[in-house]
Amino acid sequence: MITEPQVYDWLDEVKDPEIPVLSLVDLGVITRVDIGQNSVKVNMTPTFVGCPAIDYMKQDVVDVLTKHGVEKVEVNVNFDTQWNSNMISEKGRKALKDFGLSPPPKHNLIVDIDILEHAECPNCGSTDSVMKTPFGPTACRSIHHCNSCQETFEQFKPL
Amino acid sequence: MNTLALKELLYKIADDQLILGHRNSEWTGFGPLLEEDIAFSSMAQDKVGQSQALYQMLHELGEAEPDTVAFTRNANQFHNSQFVELPNGEYDFSLIRHFLFDTAEALRFEMLTKSSYEPLSKLAKKIQGELRYHTMHANTWIKQLGSATEESISRLQNSLDEAMPYALGLFEESEFETELIKENIFAGEQALKEKWLVKVKEVLSQTQLLLPDLLSITPKMGGRKGTHTEHLQPLLDEMSEVFRIDPTAEW
Numbered sequence: 001m002i003t004e005p006q007v008y009d010w011l012d013e014v015k016d017p018e019i020p021v022l023s024l025v026d027l028g029v030i031t032r033v034d035i036g037q038n039s040v041k042v043n044m045t046p047t048f049v050g051c052p053a054i055d056y057m058k059q060d061v062v063d064v065l066t067k068h069g070v071e072k073v074e075v076n077v078n079f080d081t082q083w084n085s086n087m088i089s090e091k092g093r094k095a096l097k098d099f100g101l102s103p104p105p106k107h108n109l110i111v112d113i114d115i116l117e118h119a120e121c122p123n124c125g126s127t128d129s130v131m132k133t134p135f136g137p138t139a140c141r142s143i144h145h146c147n148s149c150q151e152t153f154e155q156f157k158p159l
Numbered sequence: 160m161n162t163l164a165l166k167e168l169l170y171k172i173a174d175d176q177l178i179l180g181h182r183n184s185e186w187t188g189f190g191p192l193l194e195e196d197i198a199f200s201s202m203a204q205d206k207v208g209q210s211q212a213l214y215q216m217l218h219e220l221g222e223a224e225p226d227t228v229a230f231t232r233n234a235n236q237f238h239n240s241q242f243v244e245l246p247n248g249e250y251d252f253s254l255i256r257h258f259l260f261d262t263a264e265a266l267r268f269e270m271l272t273k274s275s276y277e278p279l280s281k282l283a284k285k286i287q288g289e290l291r292y293h294t295m296h297a298n299t300w301i302k303q304l305g306s307a308t309e310e311s312i313s314r315l316q317n318s319l320d321e322a323m324p325y326a327l328g329l330f331e332e333s334e335f336e337t338e339l340i341k342e343n344i345f346a347g348e349q350a351l352k353e354k355w356l357v358k359v360k361e362v363l364s365q366t367q368l369l370l371p372d373l374l375s376i377t378p379k380m381g382g383r384k385g386t387h388t389e390h391l392q393p394l395l396d397e398m399s400e401v402f403r404i405d406p407t408a409e410w
Contacts (some may be wrong), residue, residue: 024305038255042163048205049208049211049212049286050205051208051209052204063366078281079285082284083285093275111291112295113299133194134198134295135198135202135292138199139205139289143194157375159288159289
């Protein structure tokens with residue numbers, strides 16, 4: 001019999017294709033799993049509506065669960081739960097930081113310019129930084145400059 | 160629920176997003192600053208992605224596949240406003256269009272979070288959060304350049320005057336307006352336009368730009384009903400070139 005913790009454990013192997021240290025579970029995009037007789041239905045929600053990685057993630061979920069012997073895997077991408085960056089777990093935040101990407105600050109679901117301006121530099125830990133642009137190399141990243149160590153860094157942007 | 164009314168609403172929003180997304184993408188490699196190049200490219204990706212989600216919703220209501228809908232229609236089958244199909248022009252025009260359009264779009268999705276059509280209200284909640292970055296970007300630049308130098312102010316003012324008749328065309332009413340409002344699918348173009356004017360005036364009041372006298376302007380209508388400028392068909396031809404060569408191509 002498959003259990004829910006077991007499925008979440010398996011899904012921890014599936015990483016974000018653009019940030020390969022962060023699992024989909026820690027990213028918070030797995031919103032629900034429904035377990036049947038040797039079948040699993042995974043509900044997912046995209047970080048950004050236009051995220052081009054969502055199809056890869058879907059396929060990876062199918063591949064990993066199939067590898068663990070689940071006969072029927074269904075992945076349902078929907079907006080029943082809307083993703084926001086507070087849904088990234090503590091483990092995920094640490095993984096982001098170790099990867100060199102500043103984790104998004106926790107917020108009250110209203111992102112304003114003040115939140116964006118206070119990114120912590122993942123290289124030296126300084127909060128003396130300035131946002132260069134909220135639009136980075138992917139939909140989920142913003143670009144900042146650290147006034148302490150003079151490095152440019154990216155942040156997983158708050159949403 | 161009046162499905163025809165709902166579909167017409169979804170088509171016009173999705174078509175606006177797709178076409179402006181494509182126009183924004185034309186800045187890739189040509190932005191006046193590297194950051195602006197990236198910003199317009201990133202917003203293009205958001206808009207095209209959002210249009211896809213709306214076409215997917217239409218597909219679930221019985222319309223064709225998203226790619227088919229996006230790439231096989233002719234100009235007269237598109238419901239986008241004429242505003243979004245106009246060429247990018249100089250950066251000042253693109254910036255003004257971005258400001259006027261995204262302000263309206265953010266408010267439209269905010270209104271749609273209360274839609275009685277649940278899939279739409281859920282998607283709108285999601286998109287609303289993303290659009291905050293777009294309006295923040297537009298407002299920052301309008302405030303800076305709208306009170307910077309004589310040249311930046313006069314350029315933006317000219318573009319604002321030129322854009323306004325087209326921007327007003329965003330609020331062209333649907334033939335289903337009454338049904339949409341009555342069934343609480345969408346509170347209507349008139350309500351949106353009022354909210355939009357408040358917001359636009361609020362931002363412009365922090366600059367030296369002047370809102371043109373709206374009473375003396377004839378809005379450029381017709382886009383919602385398939386009447387377009389000469390600029391739409393060439394854009395569609397370019398957008399759909401690969402799809403038309405081989406619709407079954409796998410990437």
